Amino acid sequence: MEKISTCPICQQNSFSTFLNVQDYTVSQKTFDIVNCNSCGFKFTNPRPPIDKIGAYYKAESYISHTNTSKGLIAKIYHSVRKYTLKGKLELVNNLFPSKGKLLDVGCGTGMFLNVCKENGWKVFGIEPDDDARAIAEQINQSTIKNDVLSSFPNEQFNIISLWHVLEHVHQLNETIDWLYERLSNDGWLIIAVPNHESEDAAIYGNKWAAYDVPRHLYHFSQKTIKQLFEQHNFRLEKTLPMKFDSFYVSMLSTKYQTGKINYLKAFVDGLKSNFKAESNQQNYSSLIYIFKKN
Secondary structure, X not given: OEOOOOOOOOOOOOEEEEEEEEOOOOOOOEEEEEXXXXXXXXXXXXXOOOOOHHXXXXXXXXXXXXXXXXXXXXXXXXXXXHHHHHHHHHHHHHHOOOOOEEEEEOOOOOXXXXXXXXXXXXXXXXXXXXXXXXXXXHHXXXXXXXXXXXXXXOOOEEEEEEEOOHHHOOOHHHHHHHHHHHEEEEEEEEEEEEOOOOHHHHHHHHHOHHHOOOOOOEEOOHHHHHHHHHOOOEEEEEEEEOOOHHHHHHHHHHHHHHOOOOHHHHHHHHHHHHHHHHHOOOOOOEEEEEEEEO
């Protein structure tokens, strides 16, 4: 394990334990999430180093990397994904109607890239996981890069998206600087991450599935992600909800609580979370942040 000695946002070095969370997906080990006592940013600490983290993704239940359809949760995931892919495509088309160059960082199995490609976008992808990247290359019939910081020198893109990816990135500040350099001046950066200030996070505590340690290295709130990106000369233009996430995360969370999915409880808690978010600073289970360069 590697230990982080300074906060990735404010560079202070005073932390307190926020939660102890078990990895229910792969290792069954328990990891600490710490709270920065200066800025409130929460992150997994200590964590597996970048050359060891790959082992924590090797599970068939890690759906975004395998495209597995085994089990009811996987079937629900794929059904919802068909709907959400349409919404993501509509979003990028509204942001940049002329359909230029789109880069999806952490593209997984490449389904979003494929939808955009079929709609007329010139698409590019980066995916570090070998198995997921192989599927993405097969689906899109194109080469997918395997590393962020060494890819696409001197190139710029009209849309750069990271769908539930930023929380996985070891070199956080270096990656955001790289994103700034790769985004065109008229381009849009789309960041989607879980929100630990949501009602479903409050309901499930350390069983909240979106903590997903140790794969999730960082745990963002609206305040901390805005602060982080402002330091890198981005400005937040809008924040959008991902309303399906509260239901999916609640399903997994009930499984972590009792060993068995409680679909009724998950549905009720998902509704409760979305309803609370409507009146509580838009604190949905996951949020999409849309940034422009200053």
